[in-house]
Every structure is written in structure tokens, then in C-alpha cells.
Amino acid sequence: MNRNSQAKGAENAAKLREWIKVTPLGKVPLNSLGKSAKRPICICLGIPPSTIGTNQALNELFVELDEKLRNRKEEVAEVSENSKNLELSSADLAYVLAELELLRASNARLRHLEGTGVFIPEK
Structure with missing residues (x-):
């Protein structure tokens, strides 16, 4: 080189x-x-x-x-x-489970809207 x-x-x-x-x-x-x-x-x-x-x-x-x-x-x-x-603390676990329930309810409302065309408002 x-x-x-x-x-x-x-x-x-x-x-x-x-x-x-x-x-x-x-x-x-x-x-x-x-x-x-x-x-x-x-x-x-x-x-x-x-x-x-x-x-x-x-x-x-x-x-x-x-x-x-x-x-x-x-x-x-x-x-x-x-x-x-x-590990999750009991408070964290309760929060996550509550959030999961809200999401499931929202999902159910959206599936109902999709299937019937009728919107169910959030309570």
C-alpha cells in the first residue's frame, strides 16, 4: 500500500x-x-x-x-x-381489571352497533 x-x-x-x-x-x-x-x-x-x-x-x-x-x-x-x-400489587391488579371491564363493555357496544346499526351510549 x-x-x-x-x-x-x-x-x-x-x-x-x-x-x-x-x-x-x-x-x-x-x-x-x-x-x-x-x-x-x-x-x-x-x-x-x-x-x-x-x-x-x-x-x-x-x-x-x-x-x-x-x-x-x-x-x-x-x-x-x-x-x-x-408481581402486581392488589391496587394495580384492581385497576387493570376495572380497565379491562370498561374495554369489554365498549367492545360489546361496538359489536352491537356493527350487528344491528343501533348505538348503545356509554352509561
């Missing part, structure tokens, strides 16, 4: 490094395997996608990004698993 292409490679790596710093993990485009979509990211940053295979700094940055994405995916799965174990 000549000096000009080395400088360009370092510049491309700096662009990607900065993009990774400022982009939330939830906004990173993903491929079908759940890893970062390298080609769209490079195109967005003005980096020729063909340099992904030859620029080791870019490869290392993408490996780090994929590792962060994998860790985030595991954290989200853990949080969702923990949220299944939440």
Missing part, C-alpha cells in the same frame, strides 16, 4: 470509529444474521464497501460493533426474562 492509500484507510477507519461512537446500538442497521450491515454503513459514510476486506482497522471496528450488538441482545433478553417475574 502506498502512503496515500494508507492515509485514506486511516481516514475511513476514523469515520467508522466516530460513527460507532455517536450511533445508538438500536439504530445500527442489521443484516439477516443480526450483525451489523457493513455495506450500507460504509455507503452511508462514503467508504467504498470493497475496502472492508482489505482494511484491517475497519474489520476490527466491525468485529467490536458486532460484539456490542451481541451483548446488547443478551441484555435485552435478560431484561425481558426478568420482567416476566414482576
Whole structure:
């Protein structure tokens, strides 16, 4: 590699490094395997996608990004698993059940309207 292409490679790596710093993990485009979509990211940053295979700094940055994405995916799965174990207080449960009854009554009125064309107003 000549000096000009080395400088360009370092510049491309700096662009990607900065993009990774400022982009939330939830906004990173993903491929079908759940890893970062390298080609769209490079195109967005003005980096020729063909340099992904030859620029080791870019490869290392993408490996780090994929590792962060994998860790985030595991954290989200853990949080969702923990949220299944939440208990409702009796006041919360009573509120939810009352809300459910209101929704059921509203649904019944709408089904009656749909079936007969007669609207039953809410009491």
C-alpha cells in the first residue's frame, strides 16, 4: 500500500470509529444474521464497501460493533426474562381489571352497533 492509500484507510477507519461512537446500538442497521450491515454503513459514510476486506482497522471496528450488538441482545433478553417475574400489587391488579371491564363493555357496544346499526351510549 502506498502512503496515500494508507492515509485514506486511516481516514475511513476514523469515520467508522466516530460513527460507532455517536450511533445508538438500536439504530445500527442489521443484516439477516443480526450483525451489523457493513455495506450500507460504509455507503452511508462514503467508504467504498470493497475496502472492508482489505482494511484491517475497519474489520476490527466491525468485529467490536458486532460484539456490542451481541451483548446488547443478551441484555435485552435478560431484561425481558426478568420482567416476566414482576408481581402486581392488589391496587394495580384492581385497576387493570376495572380497565379491562370498561374495554369489554365498549367492545360489546361496538359489536352491537356493527350487528344491528343501533348505538348503545356509554352509561
